Structures are given as C-alpha cells and as structure tokens.
Amino acid sequence: MESPPLSNVAIAERFELLGDLLELEGAVVYRVLAYRRAAQTLRETAESVARLSAEGRLTSLPGVGQTIADKVGELLSTGEIAALTRLVSRNPPGAVAVMRLQGVGPKTARRIFAELDLKTVADVREAAVAGRIRTLSGLGEKTEAAILAGLADGGDGAAPAPRRSIARARALGETVLADLRACDGVIRCDLAGSVRRYRETSKDVDVVAAVSNRIAAAEAFTAGEWVAEVVSRGDSRIAASAHDGTVVELRMVPEGCYGNLVQHLTGSKAHNVALREAAVRKKLSVSEYGIEHVESGEVWSSDDEAEVYEHLGLPWIPPELREGRGELEAARKGALPALVEVSDIRGDLHVHTDWSDGKATLEKMVEAARGRGYEYMNVTDHSPSVGFGMGLDAGRLHAQIERVRELGATLAPDFTLLAGAEVDILRDGSLDYSDELLAQLDVVVASVHASHRLSAADQTKRVCAALESPYVDVLGHPTGRLIGRREPNPLDMEAVVAKAVETGTALEVSSQPHRLDLSDVHVRLAVEAGAMLAIDTDAHSVAAIDYLPYGVMNARRGWTGPASVANTRSWPQLRSLLKAGKRPR
DNA sequence: GCCGTTTTCGGCCCGACTGTTTTCAGTCG
Numbered sequence: 001m002e003s004p005p006l007s008n009v010a011i012a013e014r015f016e017l018l019g020d021l022l023e024l025e026g027a028v029v030y031r032v033l034a035y036r037r038a039a040q041t042l043r044e045t046a047e048s049v050a051r052l053s054a055e056g057r058l059t060s061l062p063g064v065g066q067t068i069a070d071k072v073g074e075l076l077s078t079g080e081i082a083a084l085t086r087l088v089s090r091n092p093p094g095a096v097a098v099m100r101l102q103g104v105g106p107k108t109a110r111r112i113f114a115e116l117d118l119k120t121v122a123d124v125r126e127a128a129v130a131g132r133i134r135t136l137s138g139l140g141e142k143t144e145a146a147i148l149a150g151l152a153d154g155g156d157g158a159a160p161a162p163r164r165s166i167a168r169a170r171a172l173g174e175t176v177l178a179d180l181r182a183c184d185g186v187i188r189c190d191l192a193g194s195v196r197r198y199r200e201t202s203k204d205v206d207v208v209a210a211v212s213n214r215i216a217a218a219e220a221f222t223a224g225e226w227v228a229e230v231v232s233r234g235d236s237r238i239a240a241s242a243h244d245g246t247v248v249e250l251r252m253v254p255e256g257c258y259g260n261l262v263q264h265l266t267g268s269k270a271h272n273v274a275l276r277e278a279a280v281r282k283k284l285s286v287s288e289y290g291i292e293h294v295e296s297g298e299v300w301s302s303d304d305e306a307e308v309y310e311h312l313g314l315p316w317i318p319p320e321l322r323e324g325r326g327e328l329e330a331a332r333k334g335a336l337p338a339l340v341e342v343s344d345i346r347g348d349l350h351v352h353t354d355w356s357d358g359k360a361t362l363e364k365m366v367e368a369a370r371g372r373g374y375e376y377m378n379v380t381d382h383s384p385s386v387g388f389g390m391g392l393d394a395g396r397l398h399a400q401i402e403r404v405r406e407l408g409a410t411l412a413p414d415f416t417l418l419a420g421a422e423v424d425i426l427r428d429g430s431l432d433y434s435d436e437l438l439a440q441l442d443v444v445v446a447s448v449h450a451s452h453r454l455s456a457a458d459q460t461k462r463v464c465a466a467l468e469s470p471y472v473d474v475l476g477h478p479t480g481r482l483i484g485r486r487e488p489n490p491l492d493m494e495a496v497v498a499k500a501v502e503t504g505t506a507l508e509v510s511s512q513p514h515r516l517d518l519s520d521v522h523v524r525l526a527v528e529a530g531a532m533l534a535i536d537t538d539a540h541s542v543a544a545i546d547y548l549p550y551g552v553m554n555a556r557r558g559w560t561g562p563a564s565v566a567n568t569r570s571w572p573q574l575r576s577l578l579k580a581g582k583r584p585r
Numbered sequence: 586g587c588c589g590t591t592t593t594c595g596g597c598c599c600g601a602c603t604g605t606t607t608t609c610a611g612t613c614g
Contacts, residue, residue: 107612
C-alpha cells in the first residue's frame with residue numbers, strides 16, 4: 001500500500017527547521033521570516049497541502065511563492081529538501097535547540113558553538129557547568145545560568161513551553177483584572193493578546209491598562225494572590241508568573257492612547273505586521289502609542305480601538321478574526337463576515353445527564369438550560385459500547401425517552417425537551433443502536449469514542465459511513481482531539497465536510513475548552529463548503545452549560561455567521577433543516 | 586523569500602526589557 005502523504009504539520013515542521021537553521025547561520029533576516037511565515041501558513045491550512053501541491057495551487061497561499069512551492073513539491077516527491085539536508089549536515093546537532101532556549105537566540109547560540117568549538121548539546125551543557133560560557137565577551141553568569149536551566153532536565157532543551165487552555169487562561173486573566181480594577185491608579189483595563197482573540201490555547205496572558213498612577217497600578221498587579229514570582233519589571237511593562245507557571249504580562253499607558261495599546265497587544269503578530277505594512281505604504285507609522293503621520297510628524301491617538309481602525313481606513317475587526325488569514329483584505333473590501341453571537345444560540349443539541357456519565361440529573365440539566373434562556377435542549381446520553389456500563393442499552397433508552405416525553409409535556413410550549421442520544425460510531429462505521437431505536441429519537445448525535453488510531457483512509461470511511469445514515473443529524477466532536485492530550489484522528493476533513501454537505505448532516509463545534517472540535521481552521525473549511533454547524537456544549541454538568549461561549553468564539557474564529565449554525569434557529573425551523581425533519585415518524 | 590490601491594525591484598512593524606555594558610546588541614512579543 002502506498003504510504004499516506006505528509007501531513008500539513010509535518011511539512012510545516014520542515015520549513016520551520018529550515019528557517020531556524022538559516023537564522024543560526026546568520027542569513028538575511030527576511031529570508032528567515034519568509035520561511036517562518038510560510039511554515040505557519042502551511043500549518044494552519046485546512047486543505048491538504050499535498051493535494052494543493054499536486055494541483056499546482058500552493059502559491060495561492062499567503063507567504064508561499066514559487067521557491068517554497070517548489071521545495072514542498074521536492075519534499076513530497078523525494079522525501080527530503082536538499083537545501084534543508086545540507087543545512088542540517090553542516091550545523092551541530094542540537095544547535096537549534098540551544099538557540100530556542102529562553103533568552104539565548106541565534107546570535108548567542110552560534111557564538112557559543114563557534115568560539116568554544118563545541119559539537120553537541122551535551123558539550124554546551126558541559127561548558128556551562130564548567131563556567132566557560134561566561135568567559136565569552138558579552139555573556140555573563142545570568143546567560144550561563146539560563147542555558148543550564150534550559151538544558152537541565154530532559155536534556156536537549158527542546159520541550160516547548162506548555163500552553164494553557166483558553167478557559168484556564170481567561171480565568172486567570174479575570175482574576176488579575178479584578179485586582180487591577182480595585183486600584184485607584186487604574187482607569188480601565190482589559191484582556192488582550194491570544195486570550196482576547198479566543199485562541200484555543202495561550203502561552204501567556206496579556207493584560208492592558210490605562211493608568212493615572214503607574215506605581216500604584218504596578219503594586220496592585222504584583223500584590224495579587226495569584227503571583228508566584230515577578231519575572232520582569234520595567235516602567236511600562238511588568239510580567240509575573242502565576243503559581244501554575246503561566247506568565248501574565250501587564251502593559252500600561254496613560255489615558256489618551258488606550259485604544260492604540262489594546263489594538264497593538266491584541267495582535268496577532270501576523271495581523272499587526274500586515275496592518276502596519278499597509279500603513280507604511282500610506283506614510284503612516286503605527287505603534288502602541290499612536291499613529292504617526294510620517295511627513296508631518298503628527299501623532300494621532302485614541303482611547304477607542306474602533307477609532308484606531310477607522311483612522312487607518314478600516315472597519316473595526318473582531319479580535320477572533322485577527323490572525324492574518326485574510327481579514328484585512330476582507331475589511332478593505334467591506335466583506336467582513338457578520339459573525340455568530342453567543343446570544344444567537346437558541347438551544348443545545350448535545351447534553352448529558354446522570355443517566356449515563358453526566359454528573360447532574362435530567363431535571364437539573366433542563367433547569368440550567370432554561371435558566372440560560374434556551375428554547376430547547378436535546379438529551380444525549382451515551383450508547384452501550386462507550387464502556388464501563390454507563391451507556392444506555394435499548395431498554396434504558398426507551399425508559400429515558402418516556403421520561404423525557406413526560407417531563408417535556410410539563411414544559412411545553414415555552415421549552416422543548418428533545419429525546420436524543422450520542423450514539424457511538426463503531427469501528428466499521430455502523431451505529432451502536434438499531435435504526436428502529438434511532439427512529440424514535442428527535443435529534444441524533446453520532447460520535448467516535450474508540451479506535452482512534454485507524455488509518456486516515458479507514459477513519460474517513462468510517463465517519464462518512466455514519467454520515468450516510470438517515471438517522472444521524474449531528475457528527476459529534478468530529479476529530480476526537482483532546483487539546484494537549486490526544487491528537488485529532490487522522491481524517492480527510494475535506495472528504496468529511498463534502499459528505500456532511502451532501503447528506504445534510506451538521507458538524508459539531510464542541511464548546512468543551514479541551515476539545516473545541518471542530519477547530520477554528522476546520523470550521524472555516526466547513527463554512528466555506530456550505531456545511532451546517534451545531535455549536536454544542538456536550539455538557540456533563542450544570543456548570544458546563546456555560547462553556548457555550550468557547551464554542552461560539554471558536555466558530556467565530558472560523559468566520560462563521562449565524563446562518564451556518566443550525567441551532568441559531570427555533571426548534572420547528574431546525575427540525576425541518578435536519579434529517580430529523582425528513583425521517584418518517 | 587515574498588510581494589504590489591505609489592513598486593516586478595527594493596523594500597520588508599515597532600517598541601520594551603535584560604544583560605552586559607558604559608551606549609547598546611540581542612531577544613522577545
């Protein structure tokens with residue numbers, strides 16, 4: 001059997017390494033940046049890069065020109081990139097790892113290897129232990145200590161910094177904001193950075209503040225109970241690590257340019273670089289303090305972020321779109337999408353109860369859903385094959401349907417309680433309940449919970465087979481990923497999306513912060529293909545009903561409008577949209 | 586290496602902080 005083509009991530013990694021090695025060798029910085037930018041694009045492309053390459057469409061991706069497209073082709077056909085192979089062979093193994101250590105960088109790494117005539121990472125560690133690093137001019141004890149710390153455990157220093165889930169990062173951020181808001185020297189403060197953009201994970205938490213008293217604000221920040229250690233302290237920026245190691249960074253400006261600061265610190269880097277490059281062409285220089293009209297030297301600033309965009313001739317761009325994925329072009333053309341809002345969601349199609357592995361009773365979950373203002377809720381406990389005896393067999397499902405109907409009757413017409421299930425998609429693509437049983441349900445969610453490691457071809461076939469079922473309305477957490485713990489199942493997402501469109505099956509956007517599945521990139525692929533989404537909580541507790549905003553924000557990051565989301569509709573409208581409305585009853 | 590609402594050549598965002606120095610390079614975001 002032919003081996004599957006390299007994944008987008010695997011291809012991107014080659015180009016990241018190419019950029020790193022070039023940087024180490026002191027190549028022109030713009031070549032390095034070009035490879036990094038291309039790597040990021042390849043990594044975040046939802047379509048198969050191998051397929052785009054075969055079709056000669058790679059250069060349509062931003063940051064990918066002929067040279068890099070050719071190298072991708074070379075990699076796919078020969079299994080290597082000759083230029084990369086040469087770079088690898090003439091640099092010490094592990095030099096990139098040393099370069100990536102906190103506070104080191106390419107220039108320092110290169111000097112250490114060259115001036116001390118070292119060959120491996122182990123040599124570097126030895127040199128640091130022996131105190132030889134500090135003998136180099138411009139390097140001292142602190143740098144040596146940083147290198148030792150980076151190489152201490154694990155050995156090669158290559159372990160990437162852990163990233164926090166959006167939920168944890170926001171929770172910490174809100175704690176910090178509460179401390180700051182209690183301080184007289186703080187006029188206003190907000191979350192910025194990837195946390196404001198609702199990226200699925202964050203390396204750190206960015207907080208911005210307009211202050212009348214920097215000293216007082218800084219004290220309120222560093223006195224927080226969450227602070228484990230102040231790691232950096234300047235006049236306008238302070239960073240502290242929390243007890244779990246998360247670094248929180250506070251940037252302060254006086255009133256008058258708060259909007260510029262918020263815009264700057266919200267990022268992303270790619271968004272800001274593109275924004276500023278376009279501004280430079282208009283003879284404007286953009287920074288966190290204002291917009292300078294280069295010729296007159298006049299600096300314009302505002303406390304209102306929307307006015308910053310307006311001053312640049314753009315409509316305000318929602319933070320969730322600021323990833324350098326075409327949002328500026330869309331904004332210039334007046335073609336920004338109207339994004340789905342949390343308040344658009346009218347019901348939840350995926351909720352568990354203690355009939356299976358939920359923590360709360362059916363009645364409690366209904367109460368929570370009603371309390372949130374929903375019009376409907378679909379009860380979706382597990383089918384038997386999920387294991388541990390917690391799934392509902394046919395008899396218990398019948399009993400649950402009966403109870404749901406009974407309770408539902410007491411709630412109508414204000415609230416519609418739906419009898420559903422989260423039925424397992426078995427290894428061969430068949431379902432864990434009979435069609436006769438599924439036919440009695442209002443809305444069926446089908447999910448993969450086992451055999452995650454099938455080949456891409458088999459996994460895709462399996463999922464597509466389930467989508468063909470006239471009883472499957474929603475594909476639950478389509479890739480099965482658990483962020484930071486389990487990779488997404490290898491799936492040909494383009495094929496799955498096409499099958500979902502063809503069969504009229506909705507694809508779930510799970511609001512669980514550790515799932516967010518579909519991911520933002522896949523959401524965009526699905527929306528562009530005309531697929532229908534269902535933003536659900538998959539709640540297993542009353543508290544988890546409140547995860548909804550994470551799902552909505554994730555969908556917004558995939559450029560989703562309300563029309564693409566099935567559960568922005570009333571139940572009668574939704575029913576006629578789903579297969580549920582087309583089944584004989 | 587990429588790219589164009591001034592450009593197919595000549596640019597390429599902008600500032601804060603640290604560590605090491607005595608004025609700044611390197612790193613980071």
